[in-house]
Amino acid sequence: MExxxxxxxxxxxxxxxxxxxxxxxxxxxxxIRLVNFAHGELLMVGMYLTWLGTSQLGLHPYxxxxxxxxxxxxIGVLIQRFILQPLLDARDAHVQIFATVGLSTALINLAxxxxxxxxxxxxxxxxxxxxxxxxxxxLIGQLVMFVCGIVVVGALHLFMERTYLGRAIRxxxxxxxxxxxxxxxxxxxxxxTFGIGxxxxxxxxxxxxxxxxxxxxxxxxxxxxxFVVVVLGGMGSLHGAFIGALLIGLVxxxxxxxxxxxxxxxxxxxxxxxILLFRPTGLFGLGRGSE
Amino acid sequence: xxxxxxxxxxxxxTTILHGIDVTVGAGEVVTIxxxxxxxxxxxxxxxxxxxRPTAGRITFEGEEIGRLTPHEVVAxxxxxxxxxxxxxxxxxxxxxxxxxxxxPHARGRMAQTMDEVMDLxxxxxxxxxxxxxxxxxxxxxxxxxxRGLMARPKLLMFDEPSLGLAPIIVKQVFDVVxxxxxTGVTVLLVEQNVFRTLSLADRGYVLENGxxxxxxxxxxxxxxxxxxxxxxxx
Numbered sequence: 001m002e003x004x005x006x007x008x009x010x011x012x013x014x015x016x017x018x019x020x021x022x023x024x025x026x027x028x029x030x031x032i033r034l035v036n037f038a039h040g041e042l043l044m045v046g047m048y049l050t051w052l053g054t055s056q057l058g059l060h061p062y063x064x065x066x067x068x069x070x071x072x073x074x075i076g077v078l079i080q081r082f083i084l085q086p087l088l089d090a091r092d093a094h095v096q097i098f099a100t101v102g103l104s105t106a107l108i109n110l111a112x113x114x115x116x117x118x119x120x121x122x123x124x125x126x127x128x129x130x131x132x133x134x135x136x137x138x139l140i141g142q143l144v145m146f147v148c149g150i151v152v153v154g155a156l157h158l159f160m161e162r163t164y165l166g167r168a169i170r171x172x173x174x175x176x177x178x179x180x181x182x183x184x185x186x187x188x189x190x191x192x193t194f195g196i197g198x199x200x201x202x203x204x205x206x207x208x209x210x211x212x213x214x215x216x217x218x219x220x221x222x223x224x225x226x227f228v229v230v231v232l233g234g235m236g237s238l239h240g241a242f243i244g245a246l247l248i249g250l251v252x253x254x255x256x257x258x259x260x261x262x263x264x265x266x267x268x269x270x271x272x273x274x275i276l277l278f279r280p281t282g283l284f285g286l287g288r289g290s291e
Numbered sequence: 292x293x294x295x296x297x298x299x300x301x302x303x304x305t306t307i308l309h310g311i312d313v314t315v316g317a318g319e320v321v322t323i324x325x326x327x328x329x330x331x332x333x334x335x336x337x338x339x340x341x342x343r344p345t346a347g348r349i350t351f352e353g354e355e356i357g358r359l360t361p362h363e364v365v366a367x368x369x370x371x372x373x374x375x376x377x378x379x380x381x382x383x384x385x386x387x388x389x390x391x392x393x394x395p396h397a398r399g400r401m402a403q404t405m406d407e408v409m410d411l412x413x414x415x416x417x418x419x420x421x422x423x424x425x426x427x428x429x430x431x432x433x434x435x436x437x438r439g440l441m442a443r444p445k446l447l448m449f450d451e452p453s454l455g456l457a458p459i460i461v462k463q464v465f466d467v468v469x470x471x472x473x474t475g476v477t478v479l480l481v482e483q484n485v486f487r488t489l490s491l492a493d494r495g496y497v498l499e500n501g502x503x504x505x506x507x508x509x510x511x512x513x514x515x516x517x518x519x520x521x522x523x524x525x
Contacts, residue, residue, distance in 0.1 A: 164389075164393065164398065167382070167386055167389060167390060168390070168393060170379070170381075170382060170386075171379045171382065171390050174379040174380060174381055174382065175377055175378070175379055175380075177341065177373070177377065178373065178377035178378070178379065179379075179390070180340075180341065180360075180361035180362060180365075181339060181341075181361060181365065181370070181371050181373060181377070182365065182390045182391060182393045182394075182438075182442070183361075183362045183365035183366055183393045183394040183442065184362055184390075184393060185360070185362045186362075
């Protein structure tokens with residue numbers, strides 16, 4: 001029983017990390033209607049930047065989180081403005097998706113060129129110390145991820161519900177043409193949305209770098225899981241992504257122990273296929289809006 | 292106030308408007324009548340910036356607006372209440388109305404506008420916290436009109452406000468349009484209900500196959516033999 005509770009704790013903490021990565025992905029999907037295959041590579045870029053900041057500047061990875069959020073926001077803005085927006089009016093909507101696949105490949109190879117295939121471990125600086133609660137242990141870094149996951153999802157929810165910009169973003173997702181008629185500059189909304197999605201990954205990078213070493217393909221593992229989370233939660237749903245992230249965190253943790261560590265991805269992606277087959281709108285999916 | 296000069300527009304290679312001239316003076320109520328497919332909706336969408344004119348000029352208060360994007364047109368004071376209502380279905384009625392006041396000009400006076408608009412639509416006030424998608428067609432049309440007013444437009448364009456509604460609701464919609472007209476806002480109205488529309492309008496244009504074939508006062512068009520035969524079935 002103690003083992004089970006410990007595994008549940010581990011799973012929930014991991015879920016916090018998945019939540020931060022997944023809300024960015026689901027925002028971009030729900031609002032721009034774009035599957036961003038370069039999401040993981042943005043995480044990878046963030047992790048290398050964290051490594052650089054810690055090893056070259058001697059800063060704690062968590063201190064790097066705010067500047068990384070900003071830098072990734074700007075990178076996201078530039079990608080949407082200069083790569084994806086020109087393709088917005090392309091006859092085939094899939095062109096944008098292929099562009100993100102191309103961007104992903106380009107970033108992986110750029111990382112290979114600059115850093116090689118070696119693993120770059122960011123100094124953990126206390127992040128790997130653990131707190132004990134009776135018989136249970138939690139890494140400080142995991143707890144921070146979990147708390148940040150809740151804060152990010154909560155903050156985004158408030159932003160979407162309470163601000164003019166947030167409402168405009170939701171309006172654009174629900175009815176793009178009508179949003180334009182209200183005076184919303186839809187291209188600007190897309191730019192901001194991609195920026196926010198990338199900024200989430202910037203935070204995730206600073207949190208995960210002290211626990212996982214950076215490598216050119218590190219983004220793939222996290223983001224493939226995030227795709228499962230987004231589909232499970234319902235594409236475009238913020239709280240769906242949060243619940244989905246916690247569930248997948250639990251599945252990850254429990255299946256690694258009770259089934260086999262090497263098979264946890266089989267379990268997760270088996271689940272992915274089952275969701276797609278039996279409930280393609282996910283747990284909280286409303287289906288598509290009016291468009 | 293608004294002038295369309297030899298405006299051509301369409302979708303892709305299909306030209307819908309073959310060079311039309313329309314003017315709307317400040318404080319006027321102007322209507323465009325015509326059969327389905329004549330180009331009425333395209334005319335409004337072109338003014339709103341959703342369709343880009345391929346030729347001709349559109350000026351509003353002396354400035355060329357034919358190349359502006361939709362949000363720039365809204366910022367100039369032109370609001371289109373689109374055909375089919377186009378509400379944000381998963382937002383509350385209140386948030387739909389807030390979206391109506393999105394432009395910086397309207398945002399600053401939102402609370403005041405909200406009060407004024409609610410006086411026009413007492414029924415909408417009762418539904419403020421409901422999701423717009425859960426309302427009936429008639430209620431949705433009222434919210435769509437209320438949302439349009441939230442922008443405090445100088446020119447308000449209606450595209451088929453009574454389309455698809457039950458006769459009793461159609462009457463309510465026209466009552467609301469009349470009350471809005473009475474407040475002095477300039478209106479450009481496109482409607483299938485030609486009789487009521489021409490009775491309401493100062494002037495009207497008859498649009499056939501993308502060309503203006505006739506223009507006169509609303510009263511004169513109501514008496515015109517061609518209009519009576521083609522659109523009133525008399």
